[in-house]
Amino acid sequence: MTPTPTTVPSEGHDRGPLELAQCDEGTLLGMLDELERRHGYIPRDVSDQLARLIDMRLEKIQRIQGKLDSTLRRDVLRHVDAWRDEEGNLIMILHAIQNEYGYVPREAAMELSRELGVKLARIYEVLTFYHYFKLQPPGRHTVVVCNGTACYLKGATDLINELRTRLGIAEGQTTPDRAFHFDVVRCIGCCGMSPALVVDGKTHGRVKSSEISALLEEARKKDAAR
Amino acid sequence: MKPLTFDELEAFAAARPAELDWIRVQLDTGGIAAGAQDILDDLVRLRDEAGLTIPIQSVGSVGYSFADPVVEIQCSGMPHVTYGRVDRHVAEGIIREHATSGRLIDDHVIATRNRRCVLEGPVTHILVRDTGSDAGNKTEFLQFSLLEELKRKGLGERVQVVRAMDLGLYDEGLAVQLLPAAVTYSNVLAPDVARIVDESVVGGRLIDDLLVRDPDRQVRIVLRNCGRIDPECIDDYLRHARGYQALARVLRELKPEDVVAELKVSGLRGRGGAGFPTWLKWQITAAQPSDERIVICNGDEGDPGAFMDRSVLESDPHSVLEGMMIAAYAMGASRGYFYIRAEYPKAVARVERAIAQAREAGLLGTNILGSSFAFEAKIRLGAGAFVCGEETALIASIEGRRGSPSPRPPYPSVKGLWGKPTAINNVETLANVPAILLNGGAWYARHGTEQSRGTKVFAVTGKVKNAQLVEVPMGTSLREIIYGICGGVLDDRQIKAVQTGGPSGGVIPEKHLDTPVSYETLQQLGSIMGSGGMLAMDETDSMVDVAKFYLRFCVDESCGKCAPCRIGGYQMLQILDRISRGRGAPDDLATLRRICLAMQRASLCGLGQTAPNPVLSTLRYFEEEYRAYIEGGPAFARKMSRSATSPTAAPVREPATAAS
Numbered sequence: 001m002t003p004t005p006t007t008v009p010s011e012g013h014d015r016g017p018l019e020l021a022q023c024d025e026g027t028l029l030g031m032l033d034e035l036e037r038r039h040g041y042i043p044r045d046v047s048d049q050l051a052r053l054i055d056m057r058l059e060k061i062q063r064i065q066g067k068l069d070s071t072l073r074r075d076v077l078r079h080v081d082a083w084r085d086e087e088g089n090l091i092m093i094l095h096a097i098q099n100e101y102g103y104v105p106r107e108a109a110m111e112l113s114r115e116l117g118v119k120l121a122r123i124y125e126v127l128t129f130y131h132y133f134k135l136q137p138p139g140r141h142t143v144v145v146c147n148g149t150a151c152y153l154k155g156a157t158d159l160i161n162e163l164r165t166r167l168g169i170a171e172g173q174t175t176p177d178r179a180f181h182f183d184v185v186r187c188i189g190c191c192g193m194s195p196a197l198v199v200d201g202k203t204h205g206r207v208k209s210s211e212i213s214a215l216l217e218e219a220r221k222k223d224a225a226r
Numbered sequence: 227m228k229p230l231t232f233d234e235l236e237a238f239a240a241a242r243p244a245e246l247d248w249i250r251v252q253l254d255t256g257g258i259a260a261g262a263q264d265i266l267d268d269l270v271r272l273r274d275e276a277g278l279t280i281p282i283q284s285v286g287s288v289g290y291s292f293a294d295p296v297v298e299i300q301c302s303g304m305p306h307v308t309y310g311r312v313d314r315h316v317a318e319g320i321i322r323e324h325a326t327s328g329r330l331i332d333d334h335v336i337a338t339r340n341r342r343c344v345l346e347g348p349v350t351h352i353l354v355r356d357t358g359s360d361a362g363n364k365t366e367f368l369q370f371s372l373l374e375e376l377k378r379k380g381l382g383e384r385v386q387v388v389r390a391m392d393l394g395l396y397d398e399g400l401a402v403q404l405l406p407a408a409v410t411y412s413n414v415l416a417p418d419v420a421r422i423v424d425e426s427v428v429g430g431r432l433i434d435d436l437l438v439r440d441p442d443r444q445v446r447i448v449l450r451n452c453g454r455i456d457p458e459c460i461d462d463y464l465r466h467a468r469g470y471q472a473l474a475r476v477l478r479e480l481k482p483e484d485v486v487a488e489l490k491v492s493g494l495r496g497r498g499g500a501g502f503p504t505w506l507k508w509q510i511t512a513a514q515p516s517d518e519r520i521v522i523c524n525g526d527e528g529d530p531g532a533f534m535d536r537s538v539l540e541s542d543p544h545s546v547l548e549g550m551m552i553a554a555y556a557m558g559a560s561r562g563y564f565y566i567r568a569e570y571p572k573a574v575a576r577v578e579r580a581i582a583q584a585r586e587a588g589l590l591g592t593n594i595l596g597s598s599f600a601f602e603a604k605i606r607l608g609a610g611a612f613v614c615g616e617e618t619a620l621i622a623s624i625e626g627r628r629g630s631p632s633p634r635p636p637y638p639s640v641k642g643l644w645g646k647p648t649a650i651n652n653v654e655t656l657a658n659v660p661a662i663l664l665n666g667g668a669w670y671a672r673h674g675t676e677q678s679r680g681t682k683v684f685a686v687t688g689k690v691k692n693a694q695l696v697e698v699p700m701g702t703s704l705r706e707i708i709y710g711i712c713g714g715v716l717d718d719r720q721i722k723a724v725q726t727g728g729p730s731g732g733v734i735p736e737k738h739l740d741t742p743v744s745y746e747t748l749q750q751l752g753s754i755m756g757s758g759g760m761l762a763m764d765e766t767d768s769m770v771d772v773a774k775f776y777l778r779f780c781v782d783e784s785c786g787k788c789a790p791c792r793i794g795g796y797q798m799l800q801i802l803d804r805i806s807r808g809r810g811a812p813d814d815l816a817t818l819r820r821i822c823l824a825m826q827r828a829s830l831c832g833l834g835q836t837a838p839n840p841v842l843s844t845l846r847y848f849e850e851e852y853r854a855y856i857e858g859g860p861a862f863a864r865k866m867s868r869s870a871t872s873p874t875a876a877p878v879r880e881p882a883t884a885a886s
Contacts, residue, residue: 087644088606088626095568095607129628129785130609132568148530149725149761150687152775186612186779188569189533190256191687192291192694203259205294 021053069107075100076111090118090126094133103134139174139181141219143167144198148187151195155209159195160184162209166216179223180216229588232595235474238464247280249273249320250298252453254287254540255572256533262295265317269297272321280325286541288453289695291533291687293336293391298453301325305351305406308336310391330388337393337403339442341410349427351405353390357398357412359718365389368400371416375423385427392692395438396713411436443711445673447681448534448657449697452541457576460583463544470544470589472660476552477597480663482512485556489659491667493679498524498615498652499727499756500832501678501745507649511639512557514647519559522643522650523550524620525566525573528612529728530779532759534683535653537695539566539573542657543580547603549656551589552663554601557649562603565620569610578605612729612783616831617642617650619785630787631831652757654683674700678744688725688761689716698743705739708762719764722867723847727756729776729783730836732843733769752843754836765868769848770855773841774802780837791834794825798841805852808859815845815852 020028028050035042079096083089093116097108104127113120127133143163147156160171163182167175171184190196193205199215207215251257251266269282280301290296293310299320300306307324309316311334319331330351337353352372356364372387395401398412404426411422414436425431446452455462463469476485489505496502511519523546527535539546550562564581566574581603584590592600611629613619619629621643642648658680662670671679678700684707687693691713698707704724708714715721723733732753734741741747745755763772781795798821801814822838829835845852854863 086604088624090626091609091623092607092626095609126626126628130611132608132610149728149759149775150531150693152530153688153761153763153767185569186528186610187530187532188255189527189536190259190291191531191533191685192256192294193260194687194693196259205260 020049021056072105072107073111076108076115080112080115090116090123091130094123094127098133102138103136105137106135136174137178139178140223141179141200142181142183142198143216143219144183144185144188145171146186146188146190146194146196146198147184148189148191148194150191151187154194156184156195158209159197159207159212162212166212179220229593230470230595232474232478235464235470235595239468239471247301248299249280249282249325250285250453251282252287252294252296252298253284254537255570256291256537257287257294257296258572260294261313265295265297265312265314268314268317269321272318273325276321276326278321278325283456284458285455286452286457287537287695289449289537289697290336290692291694292692296336296453299324301328304328305408306338307405308338309334310336329386332389333391335388335390335392337390337410338408339394339444340408341394341403341438341441342408343432343437343439345404345407345409345426345430345432347406348430349385349404349407352385352387352422352427353393353403353405354387355390355393355395355401357393357395357401364400368402368414368419371419372402372423375419376427379423379428381423381427392713394442394711396691396709398438401438410438412438443702443706444697445681445699446697447661447670447673448538448654448683449541449695450661451545452537452695455542457541457543458579460544460580460587463542467542467545468664470548472663473548473551473555473589474595476555476663477595477599482556482558485552485663486512488663488667489556492662492670493667493674494655494658494662494670495678495745496652497654497658497682497757499730499754501755504651504655507639507651508553508557510637511559511647511649514640516647518561518646519554519557520643520646520648521550521554521557521559521562522620522624522648523562523564523653523656524615524617524650525564525570525577525653526608526615526620527567527570527653527757528608528615528783529730529757529759531685531687531761532728532757533685534695534758536567536570536573537685538653538657538683539570540576543573543577544584545657545660546653547577547580547584549659550603550651551594551601552659553649553651553656555599557647559649560600560602562601563624563643564603564605565608565614565624566605567610568607574605574607581605611785612779613785613831613833616833619831620650621648628785630785631833633830654758675742675744677746682743682755682758684758684760686712686760686762689719689721689764689767690714690762691716700744701742703740703742704734704760707743707760708739712762715762715764717764719766721762722765722767723763723769725753725761725763725772725840726759727754727836727839728759729779730754730832730839731756731759732839733763733772733847734843735847752846753839766864768806768860768864768867769844769851770802770806770863773844774799774806776840777802777837780833784833784837788828788830788834790825790828791830791837794821794829795834795837797821798825798838802841805855806860808855808863810852810856812856814856815849818845 079093083093098104109123113123145159167180167182171182174181197204197207251262253262295312297309297312316334323329354368369387369389376382376385393401395412400414401412403410425433451467455467486505486509494504525535564577606624608614614623614629616631617638619631623629638648674680681697681699683697686696696711721736723735725733734751734753738751748755777799781799784791784795786792804810822842825838826835851867854866
């Protein structure tokens with residue numbers, strides 16, 4: 001049911017809590033506005049009903065949150081267990097977490113901090129020091145330009161500039177629609193086919209900047225197919 | 227698999243396999259990026275369709291990066307051939323033509339470098355190539371005239387003339403290689419075509435005035451197994467590469483001191499760049515009183531443009547593991563760590579596999595090969611920090627902390643990982659060790675120069691025709707590496723400089739290209755050996771930009787712990803940026819030099835101490851270029867740099883007047 005403001009009854013409190021529970025937030029807000037406009041205040045029984053409703057919804061959300069927390073906790077625990085008896089295991093566990101999620105979520109870092117007994121600041125010290133670890137979720141596609149010396153000499157700068165214009169973002173950023181993450185890395189070790197570019201794990205060698213739009217288009221097509 | 231014993235290992239060494247037929251597809255990161263996996267699948271499918279039984283193996287890379295994907299084929303009754311830039315059509319050709327009807331495929335053959343001077347057996351194929359400049363290429367003409375000549379002699383059916391992709395000769399006119407003997411003739415002129423057919427093909431005699439007598443300039447010690455064995459299969463290593471024989475010899479015959487002595491004879495020095503004698507490092511570590519010692523393999527190959535460690539780890543991980551075990555035995559270590567960049571997933575996976583296989587074969591664990599020696603190896607991943615190639619930072623990273631260096635002494639060999647004496651060796655150093663122990667230190671010391679023994683692997687990239695891995699004896703000149711092996715500069719431009727040593731190294735200008743490569747000579751020229759990246763730069767490359775590129779790298783990678791590196795690097799970058807935009811001041815160069823000196827003297831670790839090298843060496847050899855930027859702006863400087871390196875134009879002395 002989708003009640004419009006005209007169907008809001010003159011007295012809001014003649015609706016039962018069940019009926020209210022089925023309204024979405026927008027409708028409820030509209031109803032409250034309407035009541036306030038009419039009476040200058042919100043009747044006590046309405047606010048009581050709403051408070052109960054909020055509790056119910058909160059509980060539901062908390063259960064979802066709890067579910068998420070426990071899966072995250074289970075994942076983190078699994079990685080910790082695999083490395084528990086190893087000295088200096090922090091970096092290896094972070095690698096495992098990043099492999100799983102594509103980045104290191106803050107909640108995972110917090111869980112890890114509790115589990116290993118390492119201060120969160122220590123974990124973030126490591127996370128922010130190494131270029132490899134990401135703190136933001138990656139885009140659906142990643143475009144990585146190699147800027148090793150060989151690629152640099154053979155025109156990686158052109159590729160970087162082309163990507164900057166095409167995607168409208170700087171390196172290390174993700175497009176607002178989360179479609180592309182764009183990165184520049186040191187050297188992927190394919191100097192024989194420089195300048196090299198990696199799109200979603202597939203390396204393209206001897207790339208010209210005129211070929212970039214086609215590569216991006218190809219990735220977008222995969223999205224559409226999905 | 228039950229633990230191996232000495233006798234079983236010995237049996238592996240004794241059983242030399244007969245030369246069988248095989249096709250090898252080179253699957254390293256570079257090859258896979260170029261599509262080698264698809265080629266492998268194609269080849270298997272085509273072979274099955276053709277009803278052939280020839281085994282198809284996946285191996286590591288021999289180092290021909292310019293030709294990826296590379297496929298090598300050995301077929302009975304056919305010469306042994308390497309194909310480069312293999313695509314779908316070539317794969318089809320390999321099965322349907324090469325393996326079936328004995329015909330080679332035009333334009334993709336990479337000739338063997340192992341040229342010989344004896345003409346044995348009848349000639350079945352002739353490779354031809356115009357080794358001169360690409361413009362006005364006469365390869366097809368040579369192919370045509372040879373074929374006509376052969377037809378006249380009634381040999382048109384018996385001998386095939388094939389256009390080669392690369393003959394390993396450059397700037398030597400028209401060249402031919404007679405297969406299977408691998409006799410090579412260069413500077414072939416039109417009248418020689420008839421002679422080659424009459425004398426060599428029909429008569430079986432060599433033509434002395436055309437014969438190329440230079441043997442292969444490369445000596446493969448580190449890369450001995452790369453591209454020859456399946457890196458994911460310990461059996462291949464044991465059977466075909468004398469695998470773990472060196473370890474067996476060490477455990478059975480030598481005391482730890484003897485191993486160190488053997489290395490002392492070999493004169494092997496650290497291949498990570500600094501060149502510290504390996505035996506001394508081991509001896510110092512062994513001499514520390516401690517209940518436990520640790521050996522680390524440094525595979526954190528952070529230099530942009532260098533990929534030899536990756537290639538060795540991907541193509542021959544067992545050799546590195548065996549080297550590590552011998553090192554551990556020599557210094558009484560019981561634990562080893564491979565520290566490998568996370569950016570090299572293939573290398574990590576193959577080393578992981580090698581460790582698991584070695585453990586299964588009883589080569590890791592306790593009572594290795596029935597002896598009292600016990601050893602465990604593990605992998606730790608780097609996470610994209612260049613500074614972690616520095617010993618103390620690397621140790622911090624393995625311990626799970628941020629990779630900040632700490633002051634030395636104490637050196638890691640005294641107080642290293644978790645406070646235990648630790649020896650850190652580069653991948654290439656360790657890969658050398660089994661070969662030295664098998665063939666003797668004296669054998670190794672025969673290669674190279676007085677101070678720098680043995681061979682060195684270089685990853686030659688940049689503006690060269692054939693970017694590839696090169697392993698040459700120390701003392702080979704830069705010119706020979708760039709022109710003799712890698713075919714010179716791309717598009718036949720003028721070479722301007724060669725950069726060695728990555729961000730810690732410097733540039734070597736064209737006039738010093740004849741310098742023999744060794745730790746000392748490169749240092750005298752203001753560069754370093756480094757881990758072995760070698761980049762050729764041509765006249766279009768601005769040296770100020772190059773210096774800026776490397777400096778920006780070091781500034782990004784500076785850990786920020788000590789002020790000279792953190793602040794000095796940034797200030798230099800600002801100045802260079804200003805200069806490259808044409809807004810430099812005349813006294814900027816003096817300021818740059820002062821900051822460089824301060825960084826060299828006062829920085830905590832190798833990164834800061836060597837970060838000024840690219841700036842200092844470009845200043846040393848290309849100061850005019852900096853001046854041109856300051857006095858005339860970028861456009862003028864680019865024009866200058868082109869005219870200064872072109873051989874005809876006289877160097878212009880007064881850039882200021884031209885600027886207006």
